[in-house]
Amino acid sequence: xxxxxxxxxxxxxxxxxxxxxxxxxxxxxxxxxxxxxxxxxxxxxxxxxxxxxxxxxxxxxxxxxxxxxxxxxxxxxxxxxxxxxxxxxxxxxxxxxxxxxxxxxxxxxxxxxxxxxxxxxxxxxxxxxxxxxxxxxxxxxxxxxxxxxxxxxxxxxxxxxxxxxxxxxxxxxxxxxxxxxxxxxxxxxxxxxxxxxxxxxxxxxxxxxxxxxxxxxxxxxxxxxxxxxxxxxxxxxxxxxxxxxxxxxxxxxxxxxxxxxxxxxxxxxxxxxxxxxxxxxxxxxxxxxxxxxxxxxxxxxxxxxxx
Amino acid sequence: xxxxxxxxxxxxxxxxxxxxxxxxxxxxxxxxxxxxxxxxxxxxxxxxxxxxxxxxxxxxxxxxxxxxxxxxxxxxxxxxxxxxxxxxxxxxxxxxxxxxxxxxxxxxxxxxxxxxxxxxxxxxxxxxxxxxxxxxxxxxxxxxxxxxxxxxxxxxxxxxxxxxxxxxxxxxxxxxxxxxxxxxxxxxxxxxxxxxxxxxxxxxxxxxxxxxxxxxxxxxxxxxxxxxxxxxxxxxxxxxxxxxxxxxxxxxxxxxxxxxxxxxxxxxxxxxxxxxxxxxxxxxxxxxxxxxxxxxxxxxxxxxxxxxxxxxxxxxxxxxxxxxxxxxxxxxxxxxxxxxxxxxxxxxxxxxxxxxxxxxxxxxxxxxxxxxxxxxxxxxxxxxxxxxxxxxxxxxxxxxxxxxxxxxxxxxxxxxxxxxxxxxxxxxxxxxxxxxxxxxxxxxxxxxxxxxxxxxxxxxxxxxxxxxxxxxxxxxxxxxxxxxxxxxxxxxxxxxxxxxxxxxxxxxxxxxxxxxxxxxxxxxxxxxxxxxxxxx
Numbered sequence: 144x145x146x147x148x149x150x151x152x153x154x155x156x157x158x159x160x161x162x163x164x165x166x167x168x169x170x171x172x173x174x175x176x177x178x179x180x181x182x183x184x185x186x187x188x189x190x191x192x193x194x195x196x197x198x199x200x201x202x203x204x205x206x207x208x209x210x211x212x213x214x215x216x217x218x219x220x221x222x223x224x225x226x227x228x229x230x231x232x233x234x235x236x237x238x239x240x241x242x243x244x245x246x247x248x249x250x251x252x253x254x255x256x257x258x259x260x261x262x263x264x265x266x267x268x269x270x271x272x273x274x275x276x277x278x279x280x281x282x283x284x285x286x287x288x289x290x291x292x293x294x295x296x297x298x299x300x301x302x303x304x305x306x307x308x309x310x311x312x313x314x315x316x317x318x319x320x321x322x323x324x325x326x327x328x329x330x331x332x333x334x335x336x337x338x339x340x341x342x343x344x345x346x347x348x349x350x351x352x353x354x355x356x357x358x359x360x361x362x363x364x365x366x367x368x369x370x371x372x373x374x375x376x377x378x379x380x381x382x383x384x385x386x387x388x389x390x391x392x393x394x395x396x397x398x399x400x401x402x403x404x405x406x407x408x409x410x411x412x413x414x415x416x417x418x419x420x421x422x423x424x425x426x427x428x429x430x431x432x433x434x435x436x437x438x439x440x441x442x443x444x445x446x447x448x449x450x
Numbered sequence: 451x452x453x454x455x456x457x458x459x460x461x462x463x464x465x466x467x468x469x470x471x472x473x474x475x476x477x478x479x480x481x482x483x484x485x486x487x488x489x490x491x492x493x494x495x496x497x498x499x500x501x502x503x504x505x506x507x508x509x510x511x512x513x514x515x516x517x518x519x520x521x522x523x524x525x526x527x528x529x530x531x532x533x534x535x536x537x538x539x540x541x542x543x544x545x546x547x548x549x550x551x552x553x554x555x556x557x558x559x560x561x562x563x564x565x566x567x568x569x570x571x572x573x574x575x576x577x578x579x580x581x582x583x584x585x586x587x588x589x590x591x592x593x594x595x596x597x598x599x600x601x602x603x604x605x606x607x608x609x610x611x612x613x614x615x616x617x618x619x620x621x622x623x624x625x626x627x628x629x630x631x632x633x634x635x636x637x638x639x640x641x642x643x644x645x646x647x648x649x650x651x652x653x654x655x656x657x658x659x660x661x662x663x664x665x666x667x668x669x670x671x672x673x674x675x676x677x678x679x680x681x682x683x684x685x686x687x688x689x690x691x692x693x694x695x696x697x698x699x700x701x702x703x704x705x706x707x708x709x710x711x712x713x714x715x716x717x718x719x720x721x722x723x724x725x726x727x728x729x730x731x732x733x734x735x736x737x738x739x740x741x742x743x744x745x746x747x748x749x750x751x752x753x754x755x756x757x758x759x760x761x762x763x764x765x766x767x768x769x770x771x772x773x774x775x776x777x778x779x780x781x782x783x784x785x786x787x788x789x790x791x792x793x794x795x796x797x798x799x800x801x802x803x804x805x806x807x808x809x810x811x812x813x814x815x816x817x818x819x820x821x822x823x824x825x826x827x828x829x830x831x832x833x834x835x836x837x838x839x840x841x842x843x844x845x846x847x848x849x850x851x852x853x854x855x856x857x858x859x860x861x862x863x864x865x866x867x868x869x870x871x872x873x874x875x876x877x878x879x880x881x882x883x884x885x886x887x888x889x890x891x892x893x894x895x896x897x898x899x900x901x902x903x904x905x906x907x908x909x910x911x912x913x914x915x916x917x918x919x920x921x922x923x924x925x926x927x928x929x930x931x932x933x934x935x936x937x938x939x940x941x942x943x944x945x946x947x948x949x950x951x952x953x954x955x956x957x958x959x960x961x962x963x964x965x966x967x968x969x970x971x972x973x974x975x976x977x978x979x980x981x982x983x984x985x986x
Contacts, residue, residue: 174895190823191826191827206810220792222792226790228790233733238730238733238783245775249771252817257822263822263823311510320509331905334509359690365896372755376688377690379757380757395898396829398590398899401515401517403520403901404903404904
């Protein structure tokens with residue numbers, strides 16, 4: 144790595160950290176030196192974050208207790224300080240205690256986790272259904288229904304790695320991954336940007352039907368905590384209700400071959416009215432496009448063969 | 451005793467090199483073969499890890515193509531699991547179990563020879579796939595279909611190699627069970643056995659129970675690929691998820707196969723250097739048995755995101771969390787063994803303490819991942835990579851190294867260099883955390899595992915992790931130096947009781963231990979058991 148590259152990284156990291164402090168509310172793209180899970184933007188992702196933090200603090204407390212006791216033993220009961228070993232080797236009450244207390248702690252964690260799991264599995268009442276299909280190496284999105292009506296005219300979205308990332312990711316491409324930037328937000332979107340994102344409305348419970356057509360993939364947007372394996376022959380479902388419009392990113396998480404690192408997921412969440420306008424536009428364009436194609440195809444048919 | 455030992459040593463000098471090392475039926479020689487083999491494999495698997503961390507040093511592809519990267523991650527896992535952790539535990543079992551139970555040798559010496567000599571051939575087959583058309587299988591060590599079926603015909607070689615490894619470990623386990631159940635010295639009841647024997651007795655049953663399951667899973671896949679069956683082919687009505695269920699029904703007990711003998715080793719070392727009997731010996735035995743039983747009913751926690759029904763998610767969450775209880779008992783008992791002891795910090799004790807800390811950290815992240823909703827955010831990210839490297843490197847590997855430093859003077863008759871062994875320890879203990887701790891952060895930030903290239907936001911922690919990786923890898927060269935120096939060049943002779951408070955039958959034999967351990971059954975003195983007298 145050249146030293147200029149290194150400097151750029153340090154400056155970049157500093158700038159990104161500054162930006163992070165300025166706008167904590169920005170859509171949670173991964174950040175340099177990020178330490179913890181993000182809260183995300185759905186009620187489920189926020190509850191998961193709470194559970195994650197609760198489990199983390201329980202572990203930290205137990206760690207302090209166990210390692211603390213061990214380090215006290217290490218410093219107090221040293222032979223070099225003249226410690227004489229005791230001879231006892233069991234204590235039924237103590238042993239019962241540290242069997243029962245962990246059980247209670249675990250129940251304390253498992254109970255809310257069970258309730259939350261039920262909630263995550265409850266996709267009823269969704270107002271929109273999108274079918275997500277994984278391929279080597281792109282995502283295909285088909286709008287199935289919205290507001291109780293089937294969507295038939297909106298064309299399928301093929302969502303593959305953005306071309307600037309694709310050029311930079313080749314072995315010995317000579318293009319620095321740091322040069323791949325989203326021009327609007329300034330986010331370094333190397334390997335996290337696609338040609339055509341999935342577009343969904345804000346404030347609507349969207350159900351994702353997830354499958355694959357070659358090998359197993361995984362569809363995951365961390366900010367939604369919507370995550371399921373995309374498996375050939377199996378239709379999984381996940382759901383998300385995103386209230387905050389924005390761009391949300393994720394990656395395929397199940398090893399799916401050589402370009403596993405190059406099939407990101409980008410979901411653009413639009414305010415409901417903008418989404419409706421976008422949808423109408425897509426439907427119109429599809430109708431016009433179809434008409435144009437039929438018109439174009441018609442006169443070509445009787446064209447005489449060459450020669 | 452010593453004159454007998456000398457006579458036996460004299461006798462063994464008549465064996466030629468080939469006869470001694472290739473045709474051996476001696477538990478010590480075969481143990482040495484196992485340990486040497488796994489030592490070699492540690493550097494083979496380690497070199498894959500170095501290439502992986504090299505590619506991940508910074509974003510963008512610099513060194514290798516993504517497909518080769520996938521070959522490396524798959525082979526790194528297979529080599530480290532089947533070539534390093536498992537054979538080194540079998541090597542330790544070979545050396546120590548007859549000496550710890552007062553037996554002359556393993557119960558089935560020829561089987562012992564066979565179970566070792568299958569391994570080198572299995573690994574030659576496995577590693578040769580790198581040079582075949584289409585390269586080595588590149589679908590992770592878990593070999594999930596349909597992806598693994600897309601690779602070249604080298605796939606068949608991998609499956610054959612896995613069958614061989616399975617046969618080898620089953621034969622090894624049969625031998626260990628036969629030895630422990632039949633060759634204990636008179637008066638050495640099961641509940642007087644050292645913890646290391648207990649841990650291996652239970653592990654052996656796990657091996658025999660689950661290795662055939664793995665063999666079944668990969669054979670079904672072999673048939674899918676070459677003989678037109680459709681077990682896992684969704685297009686013909688098969689189910690790719692069924693493979694995952696069968697695989698993890700093997701895979702989860704396998705996890706405990708790789709950690710229970712480590713518990714045994716640590717339970718030997720901690721009391722020795724605390725100069726105090728092991729706390730709660732019986733509870734320790736029951737905890738291991740309990741963990742072994744539970745390991746059969748938790749497998750789907752590897753598959754929380756495959757779309758299991760809600761009831762299954764909740765069941766596997768509960769059963770998984772339950773494992774934390776007996777595991778916690780073990781950790782509390784080790785700490786309590788140290789409490790009010792008279793501690794000294796020789797090299798094996800340092801590794802054992804590091805084991806307790808690092809394994810506990812891996813256990814904590816394990817509890818976090820047992821929670822289904824939280825696991826949805828951790829699943830298949832670097833968080834899980836950090837978790838299982840804490841338990842397998844900080845846990846299993848550290849325990850193996852602790853065991854080697856504990857028993858090496860007994861094996862070789864020489865003391866190793868305390869300075870270099872401590873340097874090895876401190877350098878490993880620091881670098882292993884530099885290597886793996888940042889991977890928790892990467893996973894929580896959303897970096898998936900098994901990717902050769904990543905967004906620039908992940909660059910900094912990856913670079914830290916890679917630096918830790920190179921440091922940890924280089925540190926292991928010190929280990930080679932310490933071991934070679936100890937065996938061939940060390941002038942400092944080891945006493946028969948190498949460590950002041952080391953009890954157990956192995957320490958009643960001279961160092962180096964005679965070729966045949968106990969030709970006459972030793973008399974068991976209940977007050978001189980490794981874990982103390984449990985009769986009162």
